[in-house]
Amino acid sequence: MGRLINIGYGNVIHTDKVLAVVSPDSAPGKRMVQAAKDEGRSIDATQGRKTKGIVVMEGGYVVLSALLPDTIAGRFNEAGSLDRGLEKEGDDE
Numbered sequence: 813m814g815r816l817i818n819i820g821y822g823n824v825i826h827t828d829k830v831l832a833v834v835s836p837d838s839a840p841g842k843r844m845v846q847a848a849k850d851e852g853r854s855i856d857a858t859q860g861r862k863t864k865g866i867v868v869m870e871g872g873y874v875v876l877s878a879l880l881p882d883t884i885a886g887r888f889n890e891a892g893s894l895d896r897g898l899e900k901e902g903d904d905e
Contacts, residue, residue, distance in 0.1 A: 815891040819877040819884055823857035825867060827891050832868040833881045841866055848874035 814828030834841050845866060848854040854874045856863075861878040868874055877884060 813895055815895065817884070817887045817891050819857055819865075819867060819875065819887075820879040821857070821859040821861075823859075823875075823877070825869070825875060827888060829870045830867060830888065831870060833884045833888070834866045834868065835881055836863045836866050836876070844868070845874055845876065848872070 814826050816824040817827055818824050834844075836842065836845060845854060845863075851872075853872050854876065856876045858876050858878040863876045863878065865877040865879050865881045865884050866874055867877060867884065
């Protein structure tokens with residue numbers, strides 16, 4: 813069961829659709845963002861701030877975030893632990 817996680821400034825993404833969270837500082841990351849922009853597959857969720865994280869989604873979409881990849885990954889892991897906790901509670905019934 814997927815969850816919505818906050819990627820900064822009120823923007824959320826669905827955890828089931830995330831493939832990777834990467835840094836925009838690498839050359840491959842920059843190329844991926846540019847290609848996505850050219851093809852209309854980029855979503856800018858930075859609210860005008862500097863891009864610090866790139867979320868690669870299913871379907872080739874790229875979401876730009878003002879949060880660091882470590883922060884996004886931490887929120888992603890928290891959502892996963894909540895899911896596991898709910899599954900354990902459901903097993904008791």
